[in-house]
Amino acid sequence: MGTVETTMAPVRNLVDQVAEAQLRLPEIQRAYVWTRTQVRDLLDSLYRGYPVGTVLIWETDEELRSRTVEAPVSTRSSSSSNGGRFLLDGQQRLTSLAKVFVTREVDIRFNIETEEFQVANAAVCSDPRFVPVSDVFQKGAVSVALERDLLSRPDRELILSRLNKLERIADYPVPVHVLKGFDYEEVTDIFVRVNSKGTRLREAELAIARLAFRLPGMVTDELGAFRDRLAIANFDIELRFLVRALTAVATGQSGFRQLAFVPEETLREAWRKTRRALEYFLNLLRQNLGIESADWLPSLNAIVVPVAYLARHDDPREADTVGLLRWFVLASTWQRYAGAAETAMDQDLRALESPEPFRVLEEHLVQAVGRTTVSADDLDDAGSTSSFFLPMFLACRHRGAVDWWTGVRLSSTNLGTDHLLELHHIFPKALVKHRYPKRDVNELANLAFLSRRANAEISAKEPIEYLSQIAEERLTTQFVPLDRELWKVDRFQDFLAARRALLARGINEFLSSLR
Structure with missing residues (x-):
């Protein structure tokens, strides 16, 4: 019969086990999915001494498929293991900490004045108040303070105490439950029960875990x-x-x-x-x-x-x-x-x-939904993230649309950076963003598919200036109204209405061709 031993282990010890592959993942475990924001919040909780959950480890002599904690679910990283220690719960947290403590893959910064954690970006990195958390763990609080000349500040004692507190995150004790004497079937059942509480694992991931147990190697x-x-x-x-x-x-x-x-x-x-x-x-x-x-x-x-x-x-x-x-x-x-x-x-x-x-x-x-045909009203305020984006692209392809500059057919896999497909604002943002609502500026009716080079060359030119230089057949394949009066900035709304109607008709024609 299996037993459960409960101990307390410092964060650093657990992270080292992850980094040195002493803790591995059984096939039933999902891949790493945490965002940098979640990593930031974990560090903030540790800094403040908040509970961060337990870690569940399985010790076994069984031979089973496993992978290192930071490796994805794939054949490139999986292998058969003759027993060892396997992480059942805590993967996301320990992997996150390893990415900060050891590999520096995740850059989180600590504000020495406000004690806030932030995901690194250009503004944060240029702000001397923000210290890389990875530096504190790898070099120590004093070394970081010396490197950044923080000990010359009037509030140096307060700053150093905060950096020391940050460094002590590595000593934070985490409850660890170790399963011993359980077979793979029992452990799979435990894994499903633990992870079916709350929303930590979706039903699909639990199904993957069960599949990995029933058919070893299939996942x-x-x-x-x-x-x-x-x-x-x-x-x-x-x-x-x-x-x-x-x-x-x-x-x-x-x-x-x-x-x-x-x-x-x-x-x-x-x-x-x-x-x-x-x-x-x-x-x-x-x-x-x-x-x-x-x-x-x-x-x-x-x-x-x-x-x-x-x-x-x-x-x-x-x-x-x-x-x-x-x-x-x-x-x-x-x-x-x-x-x-x-x-x-x-x-x-x-x-x-x-x-x-x-x-x-x-x-x-x-x-x-009441119908399958698309109307112009459906496209009103529909942007590039709407479900009408795909049929718009397909309708343009169906018409034989090509890049307005190069004549190359629209494709997301064109070779060369000049020919990469981009979304172009027919009325450039700079011309209309201060005169019309943002939703209209970014509407599908104001977007066309162009190569990167063409998009750059058009820049912020008014449509009346550049559309006249493009062959009409190239414009019509992307459903651009040919009435030049509509190409003027003060006719922007009329242009959108006209193009919505053309796009709706083109989408319906494309759908009719699929019969």
Whole structure:
């Protein structure tokens, strides 16, 4: 029977164990996800002596897949370990501290006058009141005070006491629970129970933990390695999305809990189909629509149903790829899965049983939003972060849009810095930002896709000055009104209204082509 030993360990001791790989991560653990702001807040809590939680460690002789604490979930970092000490809870905190104490990857500054912690930026770094926290831990409070000539200040005793207090963070005692005599199954259950409290781990990450236990190596050798290959191809897709897609293929539902009831062999076969279907669909997006990276996708959730659909077809010739792409664009445009995602996704996954799945899927969408056609009003105040950004780009591509200066077709993967794709304000910000609302200045109707060089050369010129130098066919492929009166600054609002109408018509024409 397993036992639990509780001790107190100084922060420095735990960080050293992380840095020296004496503490490793079992495959059930997620990757490092903390932001620099969270690291800052952790240091602030330690400085003030606030509780920062416990650390849970598992000691075992079992051979299992593991990785170093700072390594990502991938085959490049995973290995089999013949026992040792494994970190079950506390990874985010200890990794964060290691990035400050040891590697200096995270630069947090301490204000010696206000005792505030700040994430480093240009302003903070140029302010002599802010001291790099990493320097204090690596060199010591006195050395930092001498280097920065802080001991010549009238308040030197107060400043030095604060730096000493900062350095003593390394001695802060943390409660450590050590599990001994537990097997991997018991530890997985403990891990899930510990991390299912509150919001520290999402349901997807708990599903990943259970998957890692049931099928050792699958998370690292299969899902993690596949994710790495996709990232190299500019589709940086999170592990939890792959698990969502796998769940949909294996169970016909989107809820992660269903994955626990799927037999192992069925699960492996479902992953084979998921991987094949996702590769096929991403190639369709790249080659047929011109979507060349995940950056263009408003939501990865819109990919789940297409992957589940393609997984049903061993022969790609049996799949309705045109209907599939139309559905994907519609689902992305109208944010089909923005609200109750699992409810809508389960409804759509059931639609795949129909002889005419895409007709049923569109019916679901019409029931939810009332229509599938885009109006000019939909584009009013819609900016580059709106769901209409993608169909706008696709409509321009459909028209054969090219860069206004070079004539090179629009692509996010053009070679050379001059040809990189950028968003250009047709009415430059400098001309209109003081006369019109910010939402209008940054509206899609005032944006065009141009190369970096073209964008730089236009700079802050008035449209009436530079648009007249561009061939009309290049303007019309990006739905720019040709009425030159609208190119004047005092007609900005009229220009937006005219271009909204042209964009809406172009988007609908593009969608009609996908039939």
